[in-house]
Amino acid sequence: MTERYEGSFFGRRKGKALSPTRIQRVENAMPELGLDLSVSTPESALNLFDAPVSSVCLEVGFGAGGHLLHRARENPDIGYIGVEPFVGSMAKVVTTVLAEGLTNIRLYDDDAIKVLDWLPEGSIDLAYQLYPDPWPKKRHWKRRFINEKNLDRYARVLKSGCEFRFASDIDTYVDWTLKRCRKHENFEWTAETASDWTQPWKNWPGTRYEAKAVRENRVPRYLTFLRV
Template sequence: MPASRPKKPGDPLHPRASGPLRSFGRIKSRTIKPLQAALFGTLLPTIAVPDPKAGPVDPRLLMPEATEAWLEIGFGGGEHLAEQAAKNPNAVMIGCEPFLNGVASVLRHIDDRGLKNVRIHADDGRDVLNAIPDASLDRVMILFPDPWHKVRHNKRRLLNEETAAQIARVLKPGGRLRFVTDWKDYAGWALERLNRTPDLVWLANEADDWRIAPADHVVTRYEEKKLGDTAPLFLEFERA
């Protein structure tokens, strides 16, 4: 059996790579369709979030007329982000996704539906999260993040102590976090870290509160594939 390719120091999966561990896998798969590819040059520049590594990302400047600001980290194919944007036109919807096919998909949704309240960061959502000022967001949504379910890969999970603390920091008092996963171990992992994060309060009182989807949940194609080891588990937290 041939030896596996050695990881170089510049490789995001190399143990000595600089910066935070990458919480996502590949960034592109199949060829992007021409019409979607064209939107990268026409639509995306008009709705792109300013470079979060260059300075703060203030939601109030992204859409001054907005009455709320929501952030979705890892929007996948964008069906959920687009539907929430359509249902909540007064909220600026900040969506982050490094997977280029997902970005192509959401651009098509935005263009087809004429959505004016979506802003996109086509890269790691943690950069935007870190750049948002304190108490700026009404909602944060993390739906079906990569589970990294092998124990040796758990450290790559998006939801960790640092991310939980940043979420608590950027949420307004009364703001909500929704974390959804279809892996039991990840749900337990997330619950443990969120429960010990100051100022985040779990809203569940009984099992149905995490087993039954909230009324405004949008089912996506990914969810319908049922790739995890459990039905979706919904963890809702509020900023005290």
């Protein structure tokens, strides 16, 4: 049976109310920092950034933004597209981007499938999905972002030979993702030894959610799949 779910893949969008100043800051910045999906798909994702970039990475669901910002700082010649519908997280990242003058980040504050459908084919050099909502109740599993249709979307935008990286501390979601990615004709799991999926990627900054998981004795897993 083909998995098809086109509803929202995220839960609540708002938590603690933002101050009027932060709201105004985000509203003023998003016309420049945000992706405008109402315009035609660009010929190249490289053209989305003010600064010249040599490649483009995508992070779906950047949470508090620690990983996204870390990668953007350490690789100023790489463009980063970050997607996050949670208002507080977006405000935090926008504030940091403005304060540090980062020119290699573009943001989107709605469902990631819209970005994946809008981006040019074969335009992304690396994609991350780190600690996505696991929707732990079985009746909600259809809302997990990793499904056949969304893997089709990732496969369309990723360049051949490039990686899709997934991290989670929820065993059922790790197993879920492994099963679906290994079944998909466009993805190949790269692990050869246990350390390939128990150790994080190079220059890994960690995330706030990951630190909480470790404190609660949940074990993070890091899966790498090659776009073939």
